[in-house]
Amino acid sequence: MSKYWSDVVHGLTPYVPGEQPKLTGLIKLNTNECPYGPSLRVLQAIREAAGEDLRLYPDPDARALKETIAAHHHLQPEQVFVGNGSDEVLAHAFHALLKHEAPLLFPDITYSFYPVYARLYGISSRQLPLDAQFRVVVDDYLAVCAEGRVGGIIFPNPNAPTGIALELEEVARLLTGCPDAVVVVDEAYVDFGAETAATLINRHPNLIVIRTLSKARALAGLRVGYALGSAELIEGITRVKDSFNSYPLDRLAMAGSIAAIQDETWFAHTRERIVTSRHQLTAGLRALGFQVLPSAANFVFARHPTRDGAELAARLREQRILVRNFRQPERIAPFLRITVGTDAQCEALLQALAGIVQGTPAVLS
Ligand SMILES: *Cc1c(COP(=O)(O)O)cnc(C)c1O
16 A cells, blocks of 8 residues: 555556466476467567667557458457457456446356456446356346346456356357347357357457457467457547557567467467367266366366365475366365376376375365
């Protein structure tokens, strides 16, 4: 606390990202990074861009990158917004499109950055519970829309941290049933097993799809994310960006991300490896007695019937393996969110868990 802080700062509860340890030799399965390096074409493009031109500001409109993204999704460049990581894109979308008199709706168990942005921008929100299987219940959202005004709707697909995907027909039903609310679908993990809503954009003017290169393109360190939507919605987000930072993406990030989107071979190969490893990891965890939610992402969400999530995470950390455990909401406190690593990393995790759950007596609370 400081008397020099503004009232806004006093009221903030900042988002806490997963640990980025300074120690080496850790098995890092806590922040859903890709265990494999990015496409070599990305590194080549960044090297080529790292020249004398760095004295010049980058293109404030990121036109070349927007054209690449638009072509990839069969959309127009005017339907694309790019930002410094999808977290920044989300922030601008909250500010530009989700701040209204009526409350913003999102699931009770979801990406924990949403309530942080809502608070930062003074947006009132209402959380709708996932069902007993941790699924988003579209009918609950439709019921609220039918009752009165809704300021907007946001959810990840697949959801985080559950990994559970919502079918495209359900997303479409939501868009049709809530035509007056902007619906933001955060597709950070869509490539690992869900269907993208990008194909619905030309039919639904209230839809924004958010993507990141951090997960399936192995570029968390480059900080590139984007939004897709009608030109009207994209213009709204752009107006906020141009009132904030004209150059959110630097020259290296633009060069690297264009190459990343163009390298379909690397992408298909890496995705396949991770999905295969996810199936093996799921089977291995189930063999140890864990309940594992059906994941369409590059992580699994799993709980042991008799072990506490925080205890398991702490015991793994002693063995230099990092996973994530969320204390809140209470319903997910027993769970571990485990990023799918290389097969060797997953094997080390399973070995360590076997030692913990089989080797020592359970502490039942
Ligand atoms: C990882 C993640 C993001 C943020 O991605 P960046 O582009 O790295 O900022 C956004 N939404 C969800 C649901 C995520 O898991």
